[in-house]
Amino acid sequence: MSLKLENLTLQLAEFTLSVSTQLSAPITGLFGRSGSGKTTLLEIIAGIRRPSAGRIVLNDQTLTDIPQNVHIPPAKRQVGYVPQDLALFPHLNASANLHYGFRAVSANSTLPGRVIELLELSTLLSRPIQRLSGGEQQRIALGRALLASPKLLLLDEPLSSLDDRLKERILPYFKAIHDEFKIPMIYVTHCQWELTKLCDEVLTLHQGQLQPN
Ligand SMILES: Nc1ncnc2c1ncn2[C@@H]1O[C@H](COP(=O)(O)OP(=O)(O)OP(=O)(O)O)[C@@H](O)[C@H]1O
Numbered sequence: 036m037s038l039k040l041e042n043l044t045l046q047l048a049e050f051t052l053s054v055s056t057q058l059s060a061p062i063t064g065l066f067g068r069s070g071s072g073k074t075t076l077l078e079i080i081a082g083i084r085r086p087s088a089g090r091i092v093l094n095d096q097t098l099t100d101i102p103q104n105v106h107i108p109p110a111k112r113q114v115g116y117v118p119q120d121l122a123l124f125p126h127l128n129a130s131a132n133l134h135y136g137f138r139a140v141s142a143n144s145t146l147p148g149r150v151i152e153l154l155e156l157s158t159l160l161s162r163p164i165q166r167l168s169g170g171e172q173q174r175i176a177l178g179r180a181l182l183a184s185p186k187l188l189l190l191d192e193p194l195s196s197l198d199d200r201l202k203e204r205i206l207p208y209f210k211a212i213h214d215e216f217k218i219p220m221i222y223v224t225h226c227q228w229e230l231t232k233l234c235d236e237v238l239t240l241h242q243g244q245l246q247p248n
Contacts, residue, residue, distance in 0.1 A: 036058070036059060036061070036093075036094065036186075036187065036219035037057065037058070037059055037092075037093075037094055038057065038058040038059075038080075038091070038092070038093050038187065038219075039057050039090070039091070039092040040054050040055060040056050040057070040058075040080070040089070040090075040091055041055055041089055041090040041091075041092070042055050042088055042089040042090070043055070043076075043079060043086050043088070043089035043090075043091065044086055044087050044088040044089055045075060045079060045084060045086045045087055046087060047075070050070070050072065050075075050242075050243055051243050052072045052075050052076060052079070052086075052243040052244075053243055053244055054072075054076060054089075054240075054243075054244070054245055055089075055245075056238065056245055058219075058221070058236070058238075060219075060234075060235040060236035061213060061217075061219055061220070061235050062209075062213055062219070062220045062222055062233055062234045062235050062236075063219075063220070063221050063222065063234060063235070063236050063237070063238060064222050064223075064224060064229075064230040064233070064234030064236070064237040064238070065077075065221055065222065065223045065224075065237075065238050065240065066223075066224065066225070066230060066237055066238065066239045066240070067239055067240035067241060068225075068241070069225075071240040071241055071242060071243065072240050072242075072243040073191070073223045073240055074118075074119065074191055074223070075243075076240065077116065077189045077191055077221065077223065078116075079091070079099075080098075080114060080187075080189060080221070081109055081112065081114050081116040081189055082098065082099070082106065082107060082108055082109035082112050082114065083109055083116070085099070085101075085106050086099065086101060087101065088101050088102075089101055090102075093112075093114070093186060093187055094186065098112050098114070113183070113184065113185050113186045113187075114185055114186065114187045114188075114189060115180035115181065115183055115185030115187070115188040115189065115218075116180065116188075116189045116191075117176050117177060117180050117188070117189070117190050117191065117193060118191050119191045119192050119195065121172055121173065121176040122176070123164050123172060123175060123176055123179075124164070125164055125165065127164065128160070128161060128162060128163050128164065129156070129159045129160050129161070129162050129163075129164060129167060129171075129175050130160040130161065132164060132175050132176075132179055133147070133150075133151075133156065133160070133175055133178045133179050133182065134147060134179075134182065135179055136179055136180070136182055136183035137182040137183070147182060149215070150178045150181050150182055151178070153208070153211055153212065153215060154174045154177065154178050154208055154212075155174070156174060156175065156178055159171055159174075159175065168201075169196050169197055169201070170197055170201045170204065170205050173193055173194070173197070173205060174205070174208060177190075177193070177208065177209075177212070181212065181216065181218070185218060186218070186219075187218070187219050187220070187221070188218050188219070188220045188221075189220070189221050189223075190209070190220060190221070190222045190223065191223045192223050192224055192225065193205075193209070193222070193224075194206065194224070194226070194229060195224070195225065195226075202226075202228075202229070206229065206232055206233060209222070209233060210232075210233060222234060
């Protein structure tokens with residue numbers, strides 16, 4: 036995987052994000068204090084926010100190129116994004132949420148059966164979303180993102196709402212997913228333990244800028 040972020044800039048009211056880097060690690064941790072710009076950066080990579088300057092190139096595909104007026108919409112980027120609040124649909128059951136983004140892109144597409152097995156979702160599928168625990172909802176949201184066959188998966192503090200016992204139970208699912216589907220991930224967290232357990236490389240944001248390691 037190669038993700039180039041070239042001179043990405045976004046000015047919000049009292050905050051400026053300014054990032055240039057190239058990522059190639061299988062799982063990159065994105066670390067930084069609250070308000071340092073982690074979610075903003077994920078949203079720019081996912082295409083939800085348009086930067087005011089810069090370029091994003093994933094492998095050989097230009098996703099955003101502001102000087103050239105290129106901005107591929109989120110649904111066409113093949114970038115999976117699991118936001119902090121999961122964004123599950125409350126009116127759909129677990130199964131309908133899971134299959135929502137399913138897209139058989141090619142013979143190599145991620146198939147529902149394998150995701151259900153790997154994330155141990157089979158007993159949850161008929162349940163309303165409101166009757167799932169935080170960790171179960173997290174696994175459905177992760178499965179939904181995987182079924183869109185993304186080339187990159189963005190995870191925004193996926194374990195932050197879970198207690199330590201659940202964190203230890205859920206973290207291995209992320210590792211298993213990476214090992215099985217080889218989808219590169221950017222994993223946002225405040226937690227040193229998660230970085231150490233999961234990530235191959237760590238980027239630190241401070242006030243909208245990446246810090247040297
Ligand atoms: N729509 C907006 N308008 C103005 N400022 C915003 C907007 N969205 C975010 N910000 C500001 O941008 C900065 C970065 O926010 P962001 O959510 O990216 O931080 P974060 O590192 O993800 O924080 P947390 O760890 O608390 O989730 C913050 O100062 C925030 O107040």
